[in-house]
Amino acid sequence: MSDKTARIISSPELMQEFSTSKFVEGKRIAFVPTMGALHEGHLSLVAEAKKRGDIVVVSIFVNPTQFGENEDFNEYVRDFSGDQKKLKSYEVDVVFAPEVDDIYPLDFETKVELPKLQNCLCGLSRPGHFKGVCTVVTKLFNIVKPSLAIFGEKDYQQLKIVQKLVRDLNMNVKIVSMPIVREKDGLAMSSRNKYLSQSERDKALSISKSLVRVKELYRKGYVEISELVESGIKVLNDSGVSDVDYYEIRDGDTLEPVEEAQQGNLVAVAAKIGSTRLIDNIRL
Numbered sequence: 587m588s589d590k591t592a593r594i595i596s597s598p599e600l601m602q603e604f605s606t607s608k609f610v611e612g613k614r615i616a617f618v619p620t621m622g623a624l625h626e627g628h629l630s631l632v633a634e635a636k637k638r639g640d641i642v643v644v645s646i647f648v649n650p651t652q653f654g655e656n657e658d659f660n661e662y663v664r665d666f667s668g669d670q671k672k673l674k675s676y677e678v679d680v681v682f683a684p685e686v687d688d689i690y691p692l693d694f695e696t697k698v699e700l701p702k703l704q705n706c707l708c709g710l711s712r713p714g715h716f717k718g719v720c721t722v723v724t725k726l727f728n729i730v731k732p733s734l735a736i737f738g739e740k741d742y743q744q745l746k747i748v749q750k751l752v753r754d755l756n757m758n759v760k761i762v763s764m765p766i767v768r769e770k771d772g773l774a775m776s777s778r779n780k781y782l783s784q785s786e787r788d789k790a791l792s793i794s795k796s797l798v799r800v801k802e803l804y805r806k807g808y809v810e811i812s813e814l815v816e817s818g819i820k821v822l823n824d825s826g827v828s829d830v831d832y833y834e835i836r837d838g839d840t841l842e843p844v845e846e847a848q849q850g851n852l853v854a855v856a857a858k859i860g861s862t863r864l865i866d867n868i869r870l
């Protein structure tokens with residue numbers, strides 16, 4: 587692939603104009619929403635967008651409304667010029683990078699939420715998070731007008747919520763999901779991994795190891811939820827990770843609790859390593 591610097595658009599109105607003109611030309615826009623600090627996980631979504639769309643739009647917007655009061659909005663890694671360099675070889679057409687005021691003018695008040703699907707897993711420990719996600723995704727879809735949008739399974743609950751949002755509100759956007767991209771040793775790639783010291787990174791590795799352990803046990807015939815969850819938590823605890831936000835096995839589509847583990851179930855974990863909250867998951 588040759589290098590091409592993407593056009594940068596920050597105004598929602600200009601972005602809408604661009605998208606409308608492409609729509610009139612009969613072009614399909616493939617959209618990858620991100621908060622920047624791009625890594626190979628994000629880039630796998632961009633590569634998929636490139637395959638599936640005529641035009642590729644990547645948004646870079648650290649969305650304040652999905653961060654809680656005591657969360658890391660201000661500290662969140664921002665590296666716009668690094669991101670642009672990384673996107674070069676993918677020949678992205680547009681990077682949509684609005685300012686907070688562009689997305690949330692002073693009189694902004696509409697909120698979008700899915701009370702049931704957000705009432706578990708990350709939604710419980712991060713109140714308001716998915717309301718912020720759903721509101722910004724709705725806005726971004728109205729601004730970018732994509733035919734399809736690519737999301738990572740890394741944020742599995744987010745993926746399920748966005749799929750339902752699109753169904754519930756008849757949004758004309760196909761949601762495509764992509765598998766979790768991991769470091770060679772198994773750590774799920776995340777912009778927040780940059781916060782980890784070397785010793786914290788060593789500990790963080792136990793998260794993916796614990797998921798693999800749970801899946802191994804399931805394959806050996808263990809189906810009792812409490813037993814599987816305890817063995818996952820034990821792998822974390824044995825590595826010195828004690829601040830476990832949740833460790834759960836749920837239905838892979840509805841995210842409802844299950845009585846016994848079954849193929850396709852989601853094993854999801856959130857744990858704090860030092861002050862960094864990491865999430866990961868695996869399907870049985």
Ligand code: AMP
Pocket residue numbers: 619620621622626627628630631736737738739740741764765766767768774775776777
């Ligand atoms: P973020 O910038 O963290 O909001 O993530 C933007 C998109 O990239 C979301 O759809 C994430 O699920 C996806 N993503 C983040 N990390 C990974 C990863 N390790 N593998 C695959 N997709 C990812």
